[in-house]
Amino acid sequence: MEKIAYGMIGGGPGAFIGDVHRKAIRIDGLAQLKAGCFSRDAAKSKAFGAELGVAEDRLYTDYQQMAKAEAKRSDGIKFAVCVTPNASHYEICKAFLSEGIHVVCDKPLTWTIEQSQELADICKKKGLLFAVTYTYTGYPAVKQMRKMVKDGMLGNIRFVNAEYPQDWLANPVDEHSSIAPWRMDPKVSGISNCLGDIGSHIENMVATVTGLKIKRVCARLDSLVEGRTLDDNASVMVEYEGGAKGLYWSSQIAFGYDNALRIRVFGEKGGLEWAQEDPDHFYFTPKDSPKQKWSRGRDQFAPEAQQYSRVPSGHPEGLFEAFANIYKPFVLALAKQMKGEKLSASDLDFPSVEMGLEGVIFINKCVQSSKSGSVWVNV
Ligand SMILES: NC(=O)c1ccc[n+]([C@@H]2O[C@H](COP(=O)([O-])OP(=O)(O)OC[C@H]3O[C@@H](n4cnc5c(N)ncnc54)[C@H](O)[C@@H]3O)[C@@H](O)[C@H]2O)c1
Numbered sequence: 001m002e003k004i005a006y007g008m009i010g011g012g013p014g015a016f017i018g019d020v021h022r023k024a025i026r027i028d029g030l031a032q033l034k035a036g037c038f039s040r041d042a043a044k045s046k047a048f049g050a051e052l053g054v055a056e057d058r059l060y061t062d063y064q065q066m067a068k069a070e071a072k073r074s075d076g077i078k079f080a081v082c083v084t085p086n087a088s089h090y091e092i093c094k095a096f097l098s099e100g101i102h103v104v105c106d107k108p109l110t111w112t113i114e115q116s117q118e119l120a121d122i123c124k125k126k127g128l129l130f131a132v133t134y135t136y137t138g139y140p141a142v143k144q145m146r147k148m149v150k151d152g153m154l155g156n157i158r159f160v161n162a163e164y165p166q167d168w169l170a171n172p173v174d175e176h177s178s179i180a181p182w183r184m185d186p187k188v189s190g191i192s193n194c195l196g197d198i199g200s201h202i203e204n205m206v207a208t209v210t211g212l213k214i215k216r217v218c219a220r221l222d223s224l225v226e227g228r229t230l231d232d233n234a235s236v237m238v239e240y241e242g243g244a245k246g247l248y249w250s251s252q253i254a255f256g257y258d259n260a261l262r263i264r265v266f267g268e269k270g271g272l273e274w275a276q277e278d279p280d281h282f283y284f285t286p287k288d289s290p291k292q293k294w295s296r297g298r299d300q301f302a303p304e305a306q307q308y309s310r311v312p313s314g315h316p317e318g319l320f321e322a323f324a325n326i327y328k329p330f331v332l333a334l335a336k337q338m339k340g341e342k343l344s345a346s347d348l349d350f351p352s353v354e355m356g357l358e359g360v361i362f363i364n365k366c367v368q369s370s371k372s373g374s375v376w377v378n379v
Helices: 017-028 042-051 063-072 086-098 113-126 140-150 194-210 319-338 353-371
Strands: 004-010 031-037 079-083 102-105 130-132 157-165 214-222 233-240 245-251 262-267 270-275 281-286 292-295
Touching: 004 017, 004 063, 004 319, 017 031, 017 079, 017 319, 031 042, 031 063, 063 079, 063 086, 079 086, 079 319, 086 102, 086 113, 102 319, 113 130, 113 353, 130 319, 130 353, 140 194, 140 262, 140 270, 140 281, 157 194, 157 233, 194 214, 194 233, 194 245, 194 262, 194 353, 214 353, 233 353
Parallel strands: 004 031, 004 079, 079 102, 102 130, 157 245
Antiparallel strands: 157 262, 214 233, 233 245, 262 270, 270 281, 281 292
């Protein structure tokens, strides 16, 4: 298959996640970086793009110019990757979708529900593909747990407990900090810091594994480090359609924790448990039986999960592979669509724009609940 051309907005020198995206895309070699606007500083963007091997005439000073110019080229990019801070996701995604260019965007998708809805509507109207990089759902173990829930191995879900503690904001940080200070700035981050940044991963992980739809939330967002306007700790009670209940905790002040996303799902016939820091394994406890440890790369994994396993069991896979497992189905689906073939549900095995929208609804409803004194709010 000929490599599909893509462009990137954001991910400039020193940026965190853009570099991870580029490396993850290279794992399967299905797409190639051909254009970019890597920073708002034109000189920085050009110098950095040249280092990445992007041709000079395809290094742009702003994303609008990039969207228009690339749409006009016969060899123009087929998809754009948006890895800028949250405030600009909506405008950037809209600029590329409006030119008929497919999009991959990092989470949280946008600030407002209306903005995400608009992006979803444009995709539907124009038949464009859109992936939101909820990274952790790319792991084969997560896909296997999703299959087990779908196959009824847990029966009806009764309760979900999920948490994402970190400690990187446990101390005050200022604008000179090496930690991107924009996350605590409402003008860039949006209405939430901690819940928007990592609580959104919890929401999407639970939705992916269980298929449960949230009916209402009751949330408390705390700013526990003095002087902060946005939250650094969030507790959320959840009720799902069908009656199951959930409890989510995300925190950036939890000393001793790095990226400790963990999910536990309890059904009538058994329970599941998975932790992001040991992504190749999960635990399944069937009713009245001892706990089983399942391992990526072994026979028990179903083909739809195992196909994303790249090396034999016992050779750890991680963040780059999880990202690659979002890009692989996205680029293959795009290639199929470009050939005029119809896409099936299994082709679309990546987090969709609708999932991005659900994430933004979750954040907005939790903030509304918290501001109203932690009352239940319908979703
Ligand atoms: N999926 C994940 O696990 C994950 C992890 C980290 C960050 N993220 C998300 O990725 C996004 C970026 O986060 P980050 O940590 O890489 O931020 P960062 O501050 O490290 O990098 C942002 C980059 O975007 C550039 N930029 C900003 N505005 C721009 C514009 N208008 N045009 C071109 N470039 C522009 C900056 O110069 C910088 O290079 C955020 O939305 C964040 O929530 C997701």
